[in-house]
Amino acid sequence: MLLLFTRMPFGVLPSVAAGLTLMMTHPLYARPWALHHASRRCLWCGGPATAGTGASAGTALAVTDPRGTVSWSACSDEHRVSLVAMLQFAARHGTLLRVGILGTVTVSLIAAILADRGRLGPFYVSDAKALFKLGVGLTVLPLGWLGPRLGERNGAASTPAGLADLGRGRTESADALSAPFPLHLPALIGVNAVLWLFRLIGLIWLAQGAFHAVERVSRG
Ligand SMILES: [Zn+2]
Numbered sequence: 001m002l003l004l005f006t007r008m009p010f011g012v013l014p015s016v017a018a019g020l021t022l023m024m025t026h027p028l029y030a031r032p033w034a035l036h037h038a039s040r041r042c043l044w045c046g047g048p049a050t051a052g053t054g055a056s057a058g059t060a061l062a063v064t065d066p067r068g069t070v071s072w073s074a075c076s077d078e079h080r081v082s083l084v085a086m087l088q089f090a091a092r093h094g095t096l097l098r099v100g101i102l103g104t105v106t107v108s109l110i111a112a113i114l115a116d117r118g119r120l121g122p123f124y125v126s127d128a129k130a131l132f133k134l135g136v137g138l139t140v141l142p143l144g145w146l147g148p149r150l151g152e153r154n155g156a157a158s159t160p161a162g163l164a165d166l167g168r169g170r171t172e173s174a175d176a177l178s179a180p181f182p183l184h185l186p187a188l189i190g191v192n193a194v195l196w197l198f199r200l201i202g203l204i205w206l207a208q209g210a211f212h213a214v215e216r217v218s219r220g
Contacts, residue, residue: 032186042075046190049073094180104135134209144198
């Protein structure tokens with residue numbers, strides 16, 4: 001999906017249309033799959049989470065995202081703490097993350113379509129692609145690098161034990177965690193892997209976007 005937006009392999013309009021179709025329809029097939037495995041796979045590492053009974057039943061982690069509340073799993077208390085920390089960070093900066101990603105996608109795709117038709121003068125499709133990389137890169141970098149770290153420090157639960165208790169879902173919605181974005185996509189490969197992608201792609205896109213901007217300005 002991101003390749004469709006950054007490379008536009010089929011030309012601007014078809015690529016944007018294909019990318020948006022994927023964006024709109026993935027909940028239809030990705031979410032049921034993720035929910036089906038939610039109780040068996042660790043949301044953090046994607047490994048098997050042995051959701052047993054009794055004492056080990058505490059591996060469940062209730063999270064409310066824009067598409068509803070889901071009871072995910074963590075394979076260990078360590079991974080549960082990381083998940084809670086990341087979710088707390090994302091929830092605290094939810095508006096920024098939403099504006100950063102959805103705003104960038106909207107603005108740069110509209111700009112790409114207009115530039116493709118020559119409506120934006122000296123602003124070319126390549127500039128819109130660079131804008132996309134810069135905006136998304138700037139948004140996901142802090143989430144990738146700071147999310148799991150800063151999340152732990154603030155909030156009501158500052159101890160790992162307190163964090164581990166959050167979202168156990170004893171009263172379901174009352175102490176459920178929340179996420180600004182649907183979690184079924186990160187659930188496919190595990191949140192930890194997604195954060196690593198954010199860290200690496202964020203750095204690469206930021207560099208590429210900045211390089212493009214410098215090159216354009218110096219060329220005039
Ligand atoms: Zn795990």
